[in-house]
Amino acid sequence: MGNFSKRSFLLLAFYSLLLIALVACNSSEAKENEPMDTGLDKNEFLNIAFKDQFPLQWESYMENMINQKDVIPKSDPSIEPYLPALWSGYGFAIEYNKTRGHTYALEDQINIRRVTDKTGGSCLTCKSSVVPHLLSDEEFGDGYWAANFNNEILPRITELGAPGVSEELGEWGHISIGCSDCHDPVTMELRVxxxxxxxxxxxxxxxxxxxxxxxxxxxxxxxxxVEYYFEPEKNKVTFPWDLGLRVENIYEYKETIAKEQGFDYDWIHQISGTPSLKAQHPEFELSSYGPHATAGVSCSDCHMPYQRVDGKKKISSHRWGSPLETIEESCRTCHGDKTPTQLEDRVKDIQGRHKVALLEAQELNTISHYYVNRMITAGVSEEKIEEAQQHVRKAQWYWDFIAAENSYGFHNPDGSIDAFRISSIESQAAIVMATEELAKLGEDIEELKRQIEVTMQAIYDEEDHFEKHKRAINEWFPAQY
Ligand code: HEC
Ligand code: HEC
Ligand code: HEC
Ligand code: HEC
Structure with a gap:
């Protein structure tokens, strides 16, 4: 009996301790996991509304406004000089600039010359935190996608976000990309x-x-x-991922599923008459088969690293820019065996080789457009012209997909070089075909080459970026569309 009670006492004591431990554990866990309640409206979309409760993230977010005032055209000779010919006949040939950061996205969209009186609401989709609200039944609902940007969307967002509501965020930063795009305003959990x-x-x-x-x-x-296109029926933003995320999967999608829906091309190329596809910024897709994403590294690991601010507190950086400015926090957490200089050199090396291949692919594609132009004006058969255009279309897609991706090859070095190689092969195929057909008609190929050179030089030399696209066509190479 004595023995038993002693044993049961010990057991009881053991279980009590266990229970206390479990309860203690539970309660501390419950505290950590307890959903946050900011007290904000669940549909809040103004960035300023989050300022007081999250001063550290706010301060970091405000850094997106620093040193990013200049709009830099990508057709600059030092960047990608032949874009005005490569996108001839399309809005991108008139104005296309380097990225300037999340807090400027909406301002830049409103001011760019690509927006016309025909532009649809869809174009706002990745620029502003009011988009989910505009998509609600209270506002445009599904009619949002096709609503007119200048006449319907802009007046409405002007009312909703009354400009000037936050002076520190500039003209439109208060409803540019922001907190509610990635966080539930009440719990602050990440959300899509x-x-x-x-x-x-x-x-x-x-x-x-x-x-x-x-x-x-x-x-x-x-x-x-990501890459997207406007599905023809409702102008709805659609991601063409059904066949996979690689550049070739998406090309296949555009050649099959998109065509079945009635989407054949983004624009007809003015020089070669090619029905062409325009790629948008596919960072997610291209990186998905690169070395980091396949190893489970997330975008935020490099672009939103933990930083010590305020002397001690650790927060996720909310300044989205080049991780090369934060190599210590962005890279050395995993690559501690390399010095910052070694890491930066590796990135510059990848990007340097990338740029050589990019410019080569763009130059060849530009030349191929002019060869096809000559096929048309010289009277080569319709069938041969279409065959050459098919090569030009594919070449355009393969370099553009990679060039529109903003990491200059870093997110997926091999995938990028492979795509440029395919692009160059396709452009060459068009040039070879054209040369054969033109030779049959007794055309002077040497003169053609000379005229192409003169035309490309004129685009390169034009100093006014808004005039460059006009240099892409001339008497020798008249517009085909
Ligand atoms: C609501 C849409 C949206 C979301 C969500 C978004 N971005 Fe962006 N991002 C953009 C747009 C649009 C631009 C180009 C803005 C401009 O140039 O005006 C951009 C630009 C950038 C830039 C270039 C900034 C610069 O200074 O040139 C980086 C880097 C970036 N985003 C990273 C990210 C990362 C990482 C995430 C996820 C944590 C993310 N973005 C989420 C739309 C978005
Ligand atoms: C483009 C997406 C994006 C935007 C815009 C964004 N955040 Fe975040 N935020 C993140 C990510 C990713 C994390 C890291 C979450 C994690 O891994 O737990 C984060 C983390 C946080 C955290 C948790 C603490 C920390 O620093 O890790 C807070 C608080 C926060 N964000 C507040 C804000 C506020 C306030 C804004 C607007 C000024 C904002 N965020 C805008 C993506 C975003
Ligand atoms: C392993 C680190 C790493 C990961 C993961 C990563 N990036 Fe990057 N990203 C970089 C580097 C490095 C650059 C090149 C910066 C430069 O050229 O200065 C870059 C460039 C960019 C740019 C262009 C920045 C600019 O200044 O114009 C964007 C946009 C971007 N990344 C978005 C993303 C998105 C979205 C993801 C996830 C799908 C992602 N990145 C994943 C490291 C990374
Ligand atoms: C979360 C961990 C992590 C972070 C953060 C990270 N890396 Fe990596 N990195 C990896 C892994 C894992 C690999 C793949 C190693 C392999 O496959 O052998 C890799 C591979 C690389 C490679 C070789 C790529 C190739 O083509 O073979 C380079 C270069 C590199 N990282 C640079 C960087 C730079 C620069 C940054 C910061 C902008 C960075 N990494 C951030 C984990 C990381």
Whole structure:
């Protein structure tokens, strides 16, 4: 009996301790996991509304406004000199600039010359935190996508975001890309707000409710940093991922599924008459088969690294820019065996080789457009012209997909070089075909080459960026569309 009671006492004591430990554990866990309640409206979209509760993230977010005042055209001779010919006949040939940061996205969109009185609402989709609200039934609902940008969307967002509501964020920064795009305003959990992403993932069989926090650290970016097109029926932003995320999968999609829907091309090329495809910023897709994403590294690991601010506190950086400015926090957490200089040199080396291949592919594609132009004016058969145009279209897609991706090859060095190689082969194929057909008609190929050179030089030398596209066509190479 004595023995028993002693044993049961010990057991009881053991279980009590266990229970206390469990309860203690539970309560501390409950505290950590307890959903935050900011007290903000669940549909809040003004960035300024988050300022007081999250001063450290706010301060970091405000750094997006620093040193980013200049708009730099990408057709600058030092960057990609032949863009005005490569996109001839399309808005991008008139104005296309380097990225300037999240807080400027909306201002830059409103001011760019590509927006015309025909531009649809869809164009706002990756630029402003009011988009989810505009998509609600209270506002435009599904009519948002096709609503007129200048006449319907702009007046409405002017009312909703009354300019000047935040002087520190400039003219439109208060409703440019911001907190509510990536965070639930009440709980601050990461969330996806753009239905195009959710729909595309569903079609690929991915259940977003099962995403890990690490997935979400890329998915919040992937709602915008992706390739898309406007599905013809409703002008709805659609991600062409059904056949996979690689450059070749998406080309295949555009040649099959998109065409079945009635989407054949983004524009007809003015020089070669080619029905052409324009790629948008596919950072998520291209990086998905690069060395980092395949090793499970998320966008935020490099672009939103933990930083010590305020002397001691650690926060995620909310300044989105070049990770080369934060190598210590962005890279050396994993690559501690390399010095910052070694890491930077590796990136510059990748980007240097990338640029050589990019310029080569762009130059060849430009030349191929002029060869096809000559096929048309010299009277080569329709059938041969179309065959050559098919090569030119594919070449355009393969370099543009990589060039429109903003990492200059870093996110996926091999995938980029492979795509440039395919692009160059396709352009060459068009040039060879054209040369054969033109020779049959007794055309002077040497003179053609000379005229192409003169024309490309004129584009290069034109100092006014808004005039460059006009130098792409002339008496020798008249517009085909
Ligand atoms: C709501 C859409 C949207 C979301 C979400 C978004 N971006 Fe962006 N991002 C853009 C747009 C649009 C630009 C170009 C802005 C401009 O140039 O005016 C951009 C530009 C950038 C730039 C270039 C900045 C510069 O200074 O040139 C980086 C880097 C970037 N984003 C990273 C990210 C990362 C990382 C994420 C996810 C954590 C993310 N973005 C989420 C739309 C978005
Ligand atoms: C482009 C997406 C994006 C935008 C815009 C954004 N955040 Fe974040 N935020 C993140 C990511 C990613 C994390 C890291 C979350 C994690 O891994 O737990 C984060 C983390 C946070 C955290 C948790 C603490 C920390 O620093 O890690 C707070 C608080 C926060 N953000 C506030 C804000 C506020 C306030 C704004 C607007 C001024 C904002 N965020 C805008 C993506 C974003
Ligand atoms: C392993 C680190 C790493 C990861 C992961 C990563 N990036 Fe990058 N990113 C870079 C580097 C390095 C550059 C090149 C910066 C430069 O040229 O100065 C870059 C460039 C960019 C740029 C252009 C920045 C500018 O200044 O114009 C954007 C936009 C971008 N990344 C978005 C993303 C998105 C979206 C993801 C996830 C799908 C992602 N990145 C994943 C390291 C990374
Ligand atoms: C979360 C961890 C992590 C972060 C952060 C990270 N890397 Fe990496 N990095 C990796 C892994 C894992 C690999 C793949 C190693 C392999 O496959 O052998 C890799 C590979 C590389 C490679 C070789 C790529 C190739 O083509 O073979 C370079 C260069 C590199 N990283 C540079 C960087 C730079 C620069 C940064 C910061 C902008 C960075 N990494 C940030 C984990 C990381």
């Amino acid at each position: 707000t753009r239905p195009s992403f959710t729909n595309a993932m569903e079609r690929m069989g991915v259940d977003l409710s099962q995403s890990t926090q690490n997935d979400m650290r890329s998915y919040v970016c992937a709602q915008c940093h």
